[in-house]
Amino acid sequence: MNYLKLKQIVVFITFCFLLSCNQEKGGLSKVAGKQIKIDTSFKAVDSIENFVAPFKNRIDEVLDSTLAYVPNSLLLDDGNRNTSMGNLMADIVFQETHPIFKSKMDKELDFVVLNRGGIRSIISKGNVTARNAYEVMPFENYISVVELSGTAVRELITFLSTADRAHPISGLQIVLDKKGALESVTIQGSPFDETRNYYVATSDYLVQGGPSIGFFNDIISTTDTGYLLRNAIIDHFKKVDSVKAEVDDRFIQLD
Amino acid sequence: MKRRDFLTNTAATSALISLGGLGLNSCSSLNSKHITILHTNDVHSHIDPFPSSHSSYANLGGVARRATLVDNIRNENPNTLLFDAGDIFQGTPYFNFYGGELEFKLMSKLNYDAATIGNHDFDNGVDGLLAQIPHAKFELLSANYDFTNTVMEGFVKPYKIYAVDGIKIGVYGIGIALDGLVTKRLYKETKYLNPFEIALDMERKLKEEENCDLIVCLSHLGYDYDRPERPSDTKLAQSTHYTNLIIGGHTHTFLDKPDVRINKNGDSVLVNQVGAFGINLGRIDFYFDGQKNTSANGVSISV
Numbered sequence: 001m002n003y004l005k006l007k008q009i010v011v012f013i014t015f016c017f018l019l020s021c022n023q024e025k026g027g028l029s030k031v032a033g034k035q036i037k038i039d040t041s042f043k044a045v046d047s048i049e050n051f052v053a054p055f056k057n058r059i060d061e062v063l064d065s066t067l068a069y070v071p072n073s074l075l076l077d078d079g080n081r082n083t084s085m086g087n088l089m090a091d092i093v094f095q096e097t098h099p100i101f102k103s104k105m106d107k108e109l110d111f112v113v114l115n116r117g118g119i120r121s122i123i124s125k126g127n128v129t130a131r132n133a134y135e136v137m138p139f140e141n142y143i144s145v146v147e148l149s150g151t152a153v154r155e156l157i158t159f160l161s162t163a164d165r166a167h168p169i170s171g172l173q174i175v176l177d178k179k180g181a182l183e184s185v186t187i188q189g190s191p192f193d194e195t196r197n198y199y200v201a202t203s204d205y206l207v208q209g210g211p212s213i214g215f216f217n218d219i220i221s222t223t224d225t226g227y228l229l230r231n232a233i234i235d236h237f238k239k240v241d242s243v244k245a246e247v248d249d250r251f252i253q254l255d
Numbered sequence: 256m257k258r259r260d261f262l263t264n265t266a267a268t269s270a271l272i273s274l275g276g277l278g279l280n281s282c283s284s285l286n287s288k289h290i291t292i293l294h295t296n297d298v299h300s301h302i303d304p305f306p307s308s309h310s311s312y313a314n315l316g317g318v319a320r321r322a323t324l325v326d327n328i329r330n331e332n333p334n335t336l337l338f339d340a341g342d343i344f345q346g347t348p349y350f351n352f353y354g355g356e357l358e359f360k361l362m363s364k365l366n367y368d369a370a371t372i373g374n375h376d377f378d379n380g381v382d383g384l385l386a387q388i389p390h391a392k393f394e395l396l397s398a399n400y401d402f403t404n405t406v407m408e409g410f411v412k413p414y415k416i417y418a419v420d421g422i423k424i425g426v427y428g429i430g431i432a433l434d435g436l437v438t439k440r441l442y443k444e445t446k447y448l449n450p451f452e453i454a455l456d457m458e459r460k461l462k463e464e465e466n467c468d469l470i471v472c473l474s475h476l477g478y479d480y481d482r483p484e485r486p487s488d489t490k491l492a493q494s495t496h497y498t499n500l501i502i503g504g505h506t507h508t509f510l511d512k513p514d515v516r517i518n519k520n521g522d523s524v525l526v527n528q529v530g531a532f533g534i535n536l537g538r539i540d541f542y543f544d545g546q547k548n549t550s551a552n553g554v555s556i557s558v
Contacts, residue, residue, distance in 0.1 A: 027543065028468070030540075030541075030554065031540065031542070031558075033512065033525055033540070033557075033558040034513075034537075035527075035535045036324060036535060036537075036538055037315065038316050038320050038321055038534060038536060039314060042320040042324050043320070044319030044320050044322075045323050048318055048364060051360075051361070052318070056302075056349075059348045059349065063348060138350075140351070
């Protein structure tokens with residue numbers, strides 16, 4: 001009898017908890033928001049640092065050995081329609097792709113077009129390492145060669161001439177008049193011939209990206225080289241003693 | 256029936272209820288439930304702090320330091336959730352060398368609850384993303400990417416509901432248009448669905464069917480654009496009815512403080528984004544009182 005009473009009390013109290021708690025879950029009353037800057041006032045968690053260390057050491061080993069020397073900083077804003085860094089990239093792609101394309105397809109590469117947005121860093125004067133190549137080209141983009149009709153090349157040249165940014169080119173010279181209209185176009189030293197097809201090396205990003213990116217709207221055929229743009233840069237660094245490029249007259253506007 | 260047994264059983268039941276967050280302690284402070292939501296976006300494989308020589312972000316960021324900050328906040332309020340708004344991958348050689356393995360493992364160690372998928376999370380293709388799934392102990396949430404007929408099918412949920420201290424928190428993910436941003440070779444058959452239609456669908460489901468107390472959107476649309484036709488977080492905020500918080504990404508926007516927008520019901524929505532590269536951690540605290548004022552009109556917001 002006694003314990004039944006106690007049982008009822010315990011059950012009653014338990015229900016009270018449940019009821020009061022259910023009522024408690026109410027509406028939103030207050031919101032506070034802020035941003036916390038992660039600076040040196042926060043001590044690093046050792047277990048996290050220790051976990052990262054072997055991965056970091058391996059990367060440093062591969063990336064930080066000197067491959068060549070850069071006598072003058074390679075920049076992305078030292079020219080108007082062409083820049084030293086952009087020219088270096090386009091020239092490297094031409095030099096490294098030409099022999100591959102020749103042996104694979106038995107055809108001559110005509111020129112190179114890249115997108116300015118794909119070049120993510122300058123290279124400062126001094127020793128150059130593979131890490132620089134990762135900074136310049138962090139993306140996993142491959143070199144592709146597209147076959148374009150003369151008409152498509154004309155559209156591409158118009159696109160380059162009217163673009164806000166200096167997209168890097170090599171093997172192609174574009175001269176604009178004072179008003180920005182085409183003055184002359186030469187490809188491998190010969191005047192542009194709209195009746196023939198051309199082979200253009202570029203980033204697969206521009207080939208796959210579709211018409212919304214611009215550049216290539218009408219591609220006849222595509223040859224994938226399977227060669228990473230970044231690896232072309234690293235291979236070039238390994239071949240040369242000093243890495244040089246300058247602003248030149250490959251893409252200019254007359255004044 | 257022995258009295259002692261019964262008492263033990265009932266006590267055990269009460270103890271279990273306590274563990275569930277409905278016990279004496281929480282009841283004594285009758286009108287306060289406190290949920291903390293922490294967030295990052297566009298960390299882009301930035302695992303180490305920036306070097307002291309960096310021109311913009313010297314000595315800032317770093318996962319190991321973020322871990323300390325998150326631990327501190329969790330100790331202060333165990334009712335804390337941690338989210339990321341996408342672009343976890345790409346930006347340092349850690350990604351090029353290890354394909355995102357380290358990023359996912361570290362986020363798991365920090366006990367992230369969920370992340371949405373950014374355009375750069377496709378940088379090694381749907382196959383590259385799938386390869387890292389075993390390293391993620393958190394959910395990948397995306398409601399408007401349809402992964403049917405890709406290898407990622409079945410590995411991404413549109414939303415997830417978290418029950419924290421008796422508060423139901425519904426979280427859904429929204430991604431950006433892939434065409435023009437990611438090559439088709441990488442995203443393959445992934446379909447991008449209208450983010451506004453899907454968001455409205457998600458929040459209705461979370462509010463009306465699941466009775467969530469709090470609704471959070473993890474978005475990689477981008478904060479705001481000049482071109483009005485481009486979907487953005489600010490536009491999304493003004494198009495919704497029930498979403499309380501949009502955690503954004505993509506545009507690497509460093510907001511001084513969370514932005515407050517007014518939704519279709521005339522209620523406030525918080526839109527926040529904390530720049531990029533793990534330099535900042537966003538923190539939003541939600542306090543619930545005893546009354547069932549489901550409208551957010553009476554909510555005091557301090558940002």
